[in-house]
Amino acid sequence: MPAPSPGSAASPSDGLRFAFGTLTALPVRVARWDRPAARAGMLCAPVAGLAVGALAAAVGLLLLLLGAGALLAAVATVAVPAALTRGLHLDGLADTADGLGSAKPAGDALRIMKQSDIGPFGVLTLVLVLLAQTAALAQAYGGSWARGALAAVVAAVVARLALTLAARAGVPPARPEGLGAAVAGVVPAAGATVAALVVAGLAAAGAAPLGAYDAVRAVVAVALALAVAELLLRHCVRRFGGVTGDVFGGLAETAATTALVVMSLS
Template sequence: MTALHGIRFAFGTLTVVPVRVTRWDRTAARAGMLSAPLAGLVVGAAAAAAGSALALLGAGAPLAAVAAVAVPAALTRGLHLDGLADTADGLGSGRPAEDALRIMRQSDIGPFGVVTLVLALLAQTAALAELFARGWAHGAAAAVLAAVAARLTLTLACRSGVPAARPEGLGAAVASVVPVAWALAAAALVTGAAAG
């Protein structure tokens, strides 16, 4: 039952998949962060399907890559992009920690965030275009692998001993919920599956 709550937690917080999150406690958060790579697998599969469909229809590698980058943004409500922009704005400000956190909480996006987003999206698109140019299967595999690996970083970041940056918000709900041994086991499982 905890696994099901964890899957709901992961999909409810990390995707637009309409699931009902019935538990919002540390146990569900632990199972959810352990399930994060599974959410990445679904997001990555959708990205791979969109990119591959365009590549197989002859749209060309650049357009296939754009689709494979756009789908995860849509399926996650841009959560990862918003976090990246906030982090860039906070770190780029050069302010002390408290001021940087205040900047990161603001709803607008600053110049560091904009530049970082543009460069990150260009890099993702260029890398996927290169792989789709080698064949749709290469691009599809890369889209899936990237999405799973990205969500695995959540599992690792939520391991015991890593505190939340602030006492409120989603970060505080999932900080330090995954035992180190479980985080390493998840990393080994994902790495083994990716290598297979």
Template structure:
């Protein structure tokens, strides 16, 4: 597992972790342990957002938290989301759409998707920080965990790679479905324990995690049908979709 964890942190974060092994078994362990990266980055971003919200209010706290998550990942998942939006929006055959996704520029579909997703995340999170600093911090952690659990589901066995090269080919089909379910259940239990101080409302954070993963699975299914498999961009897009779905769910049910 140490090699898998190093692969996960070295690939999915800016933290200075040296990656020594790049083989498929290590990649599979990395995707299975990706929620550990989400927990660390989520806690860092939650602390940043809570501190700013304490001094300057919920909206700025939300911006700080979302910005911290983007900085801690080099904007990796956001870049994938924009590329997938351009690929899906192009309406072209799979091969042409994949070529569009590999280009370094960003098209109108990518710009619009990034704008709406970021605004949605910030708006949903601002309401949580306005409710309380604790709720805001838990919301950030929930979003970070949902995004990394989505990576494990995207790499489960039976999901093919869309092309032979790149990160998608290295990790596609490396995670057992039971393993993805187990780490997701573990994250749900962690969130339930973290929200135990809210009594009967502790269920809302695990529920938001499930909603986020459901949204990611819908996008994953669409991408597999459209591109004949996954790429690194598709995984990044599913991570952002899961995080956004979880935050929107919390905005709807998080203050019940």
């Protein structure tokens, strides 16, 4: 079969392959690496999040079924997304924290972010974020296994949804190369809005069997997670001149942590 031309429309399969191949460590081969495929892939990013969240929740529930406590189930649930991304989102979060914390001009901050080591800002941010995620999930699992599982799924989906919104038109790349440059500005603003509304609606529907309060809380979790991620995105664009792959990782972890904290509130 001949390769598609760079300007040809991407199929749903191309989009799913791009999303799973770039946003997870699952063995999925990216068939196309062009702007149409990137657009379809970033619109499919929440689907990849759904798979990651479902696997994370399944591991947590299995431990609960075997008699483990809520804390151990929470630790395992946090570990699964880290493993399924090879830690890239956490690494991006740490690098972004180091770049922002350096208080240096954009070029110097970007060079700091590209270094292989992690600085004090990155270490502190990682520790606090992982503690917050684990504590929030332990609280949710302590309420009920269903609330814990729902929190894990919502957090993973909204983490990738934050990437869809960050890849919308008008958000520039900070560098001419890398994942940030490949996906920056590829998603139409209308498509990003529709994706957010769909995820919020599905979150409410998934939480509805637990009660009206849970349904409202799920929508609030999605909305606040996206709002906090948007604040970070705008700050990064001001500081770095655009987005990078590290910034995308930082946005994902920020959105996931915010959603988990909201979902843990009684």
